[in-house]
Amino acid sequence: MTAKLELTQVWKSFGSNPVLRGIDLAVNEGELVCLIGASGSGKSTLLRCMNLLEPVDEGRILLDGVEISDPEQDPQPIRQRIGMVFQSFNLFPHMTAAENVMLAPRRIHRLSRAALRPEVEALFERFGLADRMGHYPDQLSGGQQQRVAIIRALAMKPEVMLFDEVTSALDPELVGEVLDALRRLRAEGMTMVLATHEMGFAREAADKVCFLDQGRIVEEGPPSAIFTAPREARTREFLRRVL
Amino acid sequence: MPGTDGEAAGAMPAAPGMSRRQIRERRLRRRSNLIAASSTAVALAAVVTLVPLAPGWERVKKSFFNAEIFAETFPGLLKAFLLDVAIFAWCAPMIAVLGLVIALARDARSPALYPLRLFGMLYNDIFRGVPVILVIYLIGFGVPGLGLPRPWNSPYIWGTVAVVLTYSAYVAEVYRTGIESIHESQRAAAQSLGLSHWHVMRDVILPQAIRRVIPANMNLLIALQKDVALLSFIGPVEILRQAGVYKSLLANFTPYLGAAVIFLCVTVPATRYVDHLIAKANRARS
Numbered sequence: 357m358t359a360k361l362e363l364t365q366v367w368k369s370f371g372s373n374p375v376l377r378g379i380d381l382a383v384n385e386g387e388l389v390c391l392i393g394a395s396g397s398g399k400s401t402l403l404r405c406m407n408l409l410e411p412v413d414e415g416r417i418l419l420d421g422v423e424i425s426d427p428e429q430d431p432q433p434i435r436q437r438i439g440m441v442f443q444s445f446n447l448f449p450h451m452t453a454a455e456n457v458m459l460a461p462r463r464i465h466r467l468s469r470a471a472l473r474p475e476v477e478a479l480f481e482r483f484g485l486a487d488r489m490g491h492y493p494d495q496l497s498g499g500q501q502q503r504v505a506i507i508r509a510l511a512m513k514p515e516v517m518l519f520d521e522v523t524s525a526l527d528p529e530l531v532g533e534v535l536d537a538l539r540r541l542r543a544e545g546m547t548m549v550l551a552t553h554e555m556g557f558a559r560e561a562a563d564k565v566c567f568l569d570q571g572r573i574v575e576e577g578p579p580s581a582i583f584t585a586p587r588e589a590r591t592r593e594f595l596r597r598v599l
Numbered sequence: 600m601p602g603t604d605g606e607a608a609g610a611m612p613a614a615p616g617m618s619r620r621q622i623r624e625r626r627l628r629r630r631s632n633l634i635a636a637s638s639t640a641v642a643l644a645a646v647v648t649l650v651p652l653a654p655g656w657e658r659v660k661k662s663f664f665n666a667e668i669f670a671e672t673f674p675g676l677l678k679a680f681l682l683d684v685a686i687f688a689w690c691a692p693m694i695a696v697l698g699l700v701i702a703l704a705r706d707a708r709s710p711a712l713y714p715l716r717l718f719g720m721l722y723n724d725i726f727r728g729v730p731v732i733l734v735i736y737l738i739g740f741g742v743p744g745l746g747l748p749r750p751w752n753s754p755y756i757w758g759t760v761a762v763v764l765t766y767s768a769y770v771a772e773v774y775r776t777g778i779e780s781i782h783e784s785q786r787a788a789a790q791s792l793g794l795s796h797w798h799v800m801r802d803v804i805l806p807q808a809i810r811r812v813i814p815a816n817m818n819l820l821i822a823l824q825k826d827v828a829l830l831s832f833i834g835p836v837e838i839l840r841q842a843g844v845y846k847s848l849l850a851n852f853t854p855y856l857g858a859a860v861i862f863l864c865v866t867v868p869a870t871r872y873v874d875h876l877i878a879k880a881n882r883a884r885s
Contacts, residue, residue, distance in 0.1 A: 409787055409790060409791060431790075432793050432795055433793065435793040436792070436793030438791075439791070440788075440791040442784065442787070442788060444784060446785060446787065446788035447788075448785065448788070448789070448802075448803050449807065450806045450807055459794070459802055460792035460794055463794055463795075463798045463802065464792075464793055464794065505788075
C-alpha cells in the first residue's frame with residue numbers, strides 16, 4: 357500500500373544552518389501523526405516543507421506516490437490539496453470569518469459567495485461557530501480564531517491537513533475547544549500531521565508519534581511505545597522534561 | 600509624595616468621586632496650563648514690541664501687510680485658487696493609481712518580469728532625484744516644443760504629467776513600505792491555501808498595506824496641494840501666478856501674503872487631520 361504522504365531523506369538548511377537532516381516519514385491515509393520535540397528541532401520546518409512553503413534541498417516528498425517536491429513544479433495546485441493551520445492563526449484581519457473561509461474557493465474554483473454559502477455555513481455549524489461568521493478576527497477569542505483557521509483550510513477540501521503548534525498561542529482554557537476540533541477531524545478520517553507540545557493529546561489521539569531532535573527523527577512508533585517505553589536516551593530525556 | 604497629596608486634598612474641596620491621584624493630576628495640569636499660557640504671552644509680546652523696532656519695519660509693513668490691498672486682491676486670489684484645487688483633484692487619483700502600479704512593478708518576482716522591476720527602480724531613482732520644478736520645466740516646455748497641435752500642447756496636460764510622474768515615485772515608495780510591513784505569516788497563510796501570487800497580493804497583502812499607509816500618503820497629498828502651484832511657471836494662471844500679477848499691478852507684495860493665508864487655510868486642517876489619523880493608528884497598534 358502506498359502511503360498518503362511519504363518523505364524520503366529530506367534535507368533542508370537555512371544558510372549554513374541545517375534544520376532537517378535526512379527525514380524519512382510515511383503518513384498513511386486517515387492517520388494522525390504527531391511530531392514532538394524541543395523548539396528548534398525542525399518540526400515547523402518539516403511541516404512547511406510538506407506544504408511547499410519551503411523548498412527542500414535534497415530528498416523527495418510524495419503525495420499519493422507522486423513526487424510533489426520537484427522545484428520545477430507549480431506549488432499552487434499541490435497546496436490546494438494540503439491544508440495548513442498555523443500557531444498564530446494568521447487569519448486575514450481585514451475580512452470577516454466567513455470571508456476568510458470563502459476567499460480561496462472563490463478565487464481558485466471561481467465560485468460565487470452565494471454558491472459557497474451553504475457549504476461554508478455547514479462548516480461553521482460543525483465547529484460550533486455558526487453565530488460568528490460575520491465577525492472580524494479581532495472580535496473572536498484565540499480558540500475561535502483557530503477554529504476559523506481550521507475551517508478556512510477545510511474549505512478547500514484538502515486531502516491532508518498540517519497543524520503547526522496550533523494550541524501553543526492559546527490561553528489554557530481555550531486549548532480544549534481546538535483539540536476537540538482536531539478529534540472531530542480525526543474521527544472523520546482526515547489524514548493529519550501535527551507538530552505539538554500537547555503530549556496528552558498525542559498520547560490519546562495519535563496513530564504514530566515521531567520524536568525529532570536536531571533535524572532527525574530519532575524515534576517513532578505508536579504513542580504507547582514512545583510514551584511508556586522510549587528506546588532512545590534523548591527521547592527519554594525530552595519526555596522527562598515535558599511530562 | 601504622600602505628604603503633598605494629603606495637603607492638596609485638604610486644601611482643595613475634593614470633588615466627589617475623585618481619587619487622590621486624580622486630584623493631584625488635576626492640580627498639576629492646571630499649573631502647567633498656567634505656565635504655558637504666561638510664557639506664550641511673554642514671547643508674543645516680545646515679537647510685537649521688538650520687530651517694529653527694526654529699521655526697515657515701516658517699509659515691510661507697507662509692502663507686505665497692506666490691509667487695503669489684501670482686501671482688494673483676496674477674492675481674485677481665492678478664485679484663482681479654485682484652479683489649484685481642480686488640478687489637485689485630477690492629479691491625486693492618477694497619482695494613487697500610478698504609484699500603486701510602480702510599487703507592484705518593483706515587487707515583481709518572476710525573472711520574466713525583471714524589465715518591469717528594473718523600470719520601477721529607475722523610475723523611482725530618477726523622479727525622486729530631480730526637483731519637481733525641473734521636471735515641470737523639462738516636460739512642460741520640452742514636450743509641447745515637439746510642435747504638437749492643440750490641445751496637445753496645453754501646459755495643463757504636460758504640467759499634470761510632470762506632477763503625476765514625480766509624486767507617483769514618492770507614493771510608490773510609501774506603498775512599498777506598507778507592503779513590506781505586512782507580516783510574512785499573512786503571505787504564508789494565503790499561499791498555503793493555494794492562492795496565486797497575484798491573488799495573495801490583491802486580496803491579502805494590498806488591502807492591509809494600503810490601509811496602513813493612508814496617513815503617510817495623506818502627508819504627500821498635502822505636499823502635492825502646495826506643489827500644484829509650481830505649474831504657474833509654465834503658464835496656468837493659478838493662485839501663485841495671480842498673486843504675481845497683482846504684485847506687478849499694484850507694486851505691493853501683500854497678495855503673496857493673501858495666497859499664503861489661503862494655502863494655510865487648507866493645509867493646516869489637513870495636517871491636523873493626518874496627525875489625528877497617525878495617532879489613531881498608533882493607538883490601534885499598541
